[in-house]
Amino acid sequence: MELLHFIVWDPDPSIFSIFGLDVRWYGLMFAVGFLIGQQIMFYLYRQEGKPAQDVETLTIFMVVATIIGARLGHVFFYEPDKYLSDPIQILNIRGGGLASHGAAIGILTALFLYVNYLIRFHKGKFEVKKRKRPGQSYLWVVDKVVIVTAFIGALIRIGNFMNSEIVGMPTQTPEYGxxxxxxxxxxxxxxxxxxxxxxxxxxxxxxxxxxxxxxxxxxxxxxxxxxxxxxxxxxxxxxxxxxxxxxxxxxxxxxxxxxxxxxxxxxxxxxxxxxxxxxxxVPRHPTQLYEAASYLFIFFLLFAIWSRYKGRAPEGLLFGIFLVTLFGFRFIWEFMKENQVAFEEGMVLNMGQWLSIPLVLAGVYFILQSLRRKRSEEPPVPSQQKVS
Structure with missing residues (x-):
C-alpha cells in the first residue's frame, strides 16, 4: 500500500511587523471575526426591529469579555499553580494561553450586564446604573450572540492552524496528515x-x-x-x-x-x-480545521433556524442548540488533539472534555425549557362538542 497523502504546513505565524509589533494570523482572524460578526448582529437587530446602535455597545462587551474570560479560563482551568504563584504573568497574553470555555463564561456574564445595567464613562466618571434594555431579554440577546460566536470561533480556529498551534495527535491512517x-x-x-x-x-x-x-x-x-x-x-x-x-x-x-x-x-x-x-x-490530524468546519456548520444551522422563525422561535432554543452542538463537537475533537498541559496525561478525559459535559447538559436543559415554554404559550385548541 502506498502512503502518499500528507502536506507540510509551514506559514510564518507573523504576517508583518509594525512599530516592532508582530501582526499574527491568530490576532487577524480574531479581529476579522468580530468585525464581520458585528455586521451580522446589525442585520439581526434590524430584522427584529431592535435599535441597531445597541450593537456597538454589545460588541464592546463581547470583545472585552472574550479576552478576559478566555485568559482567566486558561489560568484557572489549566495552569492555576503557575499563574497564582506569579499573578503578573496573567497579563502576559502573548506568552500564555486562552480557553474557549472561559470565553463562554465571560461572554454569558457580560451579556447579563449588558441586558441589566447601563455601564458607561460619562462626564469624567465611570457610571453603573441598573437598567433593563427594553425588548431585549437575556435569552433573546444570547440567542443572537451565539450565531455570530460560532462564526468567530471558526475564524479563530483557522488562526490556530495558521499559527501551527493546538495541534492534533499523530495520524494512524494512510489517508492524510x-x-x-x-x-x-x-x-x-x-x-x-x-x-x-x-x-x-x-x-x-x-x-x-x-x-x-x-x-x-x-x-x-x-x-x-x-x-x-x-x-x-x-x-x-x-x-x-x-x-x-x-x-x-x-x-x-x-x-x-x-x-x-x-x-x-x-x-x-x-x-x-x-x-x-x-x-x-510526524503527520498529525489538522484538528483546528475539523473544529473550524464544525463551527461553520453550527453558524449556518443557527442562522437558518433564525431565518425561518425569527421572533417566533422560543427564547433559549438557539442558545441550547449552540451549547449542545459546539461543545458536543469539542468533546469529540478532543480525542484527536494533543493535551495542552502536563497534568492531562493519563486522564481518561482531558480538561476540555470535562468542561464540555456540563455545557452540553445545560444546552439540553435550555432546549427542553424553550420547547416547554413554547407549548405553554400556544393557545389551547378548542374542544369539539358533539351535536345531537
Whole structure:
C-alpha cells in the first residue's frame, strides 16, 4: 500500500511587523471575526426591529469579555499553580494561553450586564446604573450572540492552524496528515548564529510514509556566503541532527533520528552552499480545521433556524442548540488533539472534555425549557362538542 497523502504546513505565524509589533494570523482572524460578526448582529437587530446602535455597545462587551474570560479560563482551568504563584504573568497574553470555555463564561456574564445595567464613562466618571434594555431579554440577546460566536470561533480556529498551534495527535491512517514544519525552520535559522540564512520545509518528492506512519520531509537550507561544503556538512551532521532531535522531544513534529545521520546532499553556486536534508516528520490530524468546519456548520444551522422563525422561535432554543452542538463537537475533537498541559496525561478525559459535559447538559436543559415554554404559550385548541 502506498502512503502518499500528507502536506507540510509551514506559514510564518507573523504576517508583518509594525512599530516592532508582530501582526499574527491568530490576532487577524480574531479581529476579522468580530468585525464581520458585528455586521451580522446589525442585520439581526434590524430584522427584529431592535435599535441597531445597541450593537456597538454589545460588541464592546463581547470583545472585552472574550479576552478576559478566555485568559482567566486558561489560568484557572489549566495552569492555576503557575499563574497564582506569579499573578503578573496573567497579563502576559502573548506568552500564555486562552480557553474557549472561559470565553463562554465571560461572554454569558457580560451579556447579563449588558441586558441589566447601563455601564458607561460619562462626564469624567465611570457610571453603573441598573437598567433593563427594553425588548431585549437575556435569552433573546444570547440567542443572537451565539450565531455570530460560532462564526468567530471558526475564524479563530483557522488562526490556530495558521499559527501551527493546538495541534492534533499523530495520524494512524494512510489517508492524510499534516506535518507542521514552521517551528523547525525557525529553530534552525535562529540557533545557527547566522550560519544559515534560510530554511524551507516541504514534502519530499517520493512522499512515501514508512510503516511507522512517518513522512519524509525535505529541508532546504541556504548557508551564509563564505561557508564551504566541508563546514556545511559538519554542521548538518552535528547541529541540524540535534535540532531535529530537540524538536522530537518538544512538539514532536519530527521523529528523533537517533544515531543514524540524516540523509543530505550539498551543492555550491557562486560561493553559496545549499543543502537538501531529509528528516522524518510526524503527520498529525489538522484538528483546528475539523473544529473550524464544525463551527461553520453550527453558524449556518443557527442562522437558518433564525431565518425561518425569527421572533417566533422560543427564547433559549438557539442558545441550547449552540451549547449542545459546539461543545458536543469539542468533546469529540478532543480525542484527536494533543493535551495542552502536563497534568492531562493519563486522564481518561482531558480538561476540555470535562468542561464540555456540563455545557452540553445545560444546552439540553435550555432546549427542553424553550420547547416547554413554547407549548405553554400556544393557545389551547378548542374542544369539539358533539351535536345531537
Amino acid at each position: 499534516v506535518v507542521f514544519g514552521h517551528w523547525l525552520e525557525e529553530s534552525i535559522v535562529r540557533n545557527s548564529q547566522g550560519q544559515i540564512v534560510s530554511a524551507e520545509a516541504s514534502a519530499e518528492e517520493s512522499g512515501r510514509w514508512n510503516e511507522r506512519f512517518e513522512a519524509p520531509v525535505l529541508l532546504e537550507l541556504e548557508f551564509r556566503k563564505g561557508i564551504d561544503t566541508a563546514a556545511a556538512a559538519q554542521y548538518i551532521r552535528s547541529d541540524i541532527q540535534q535540532m531535529v532531535r530537540y524538536q522530537s522531544r518538544g512538539e514532536a513534529f519530527f521523529t528523533d533520528p537517533g544515531p543514524e545521520p540524516l540523509p543530505y546532499s550539498l551543492q555550491q553556486r557562486s560561493g553559496v552552499v545549499s543543502a537538501r536534508v531529509v528528516a522524518n516528520g
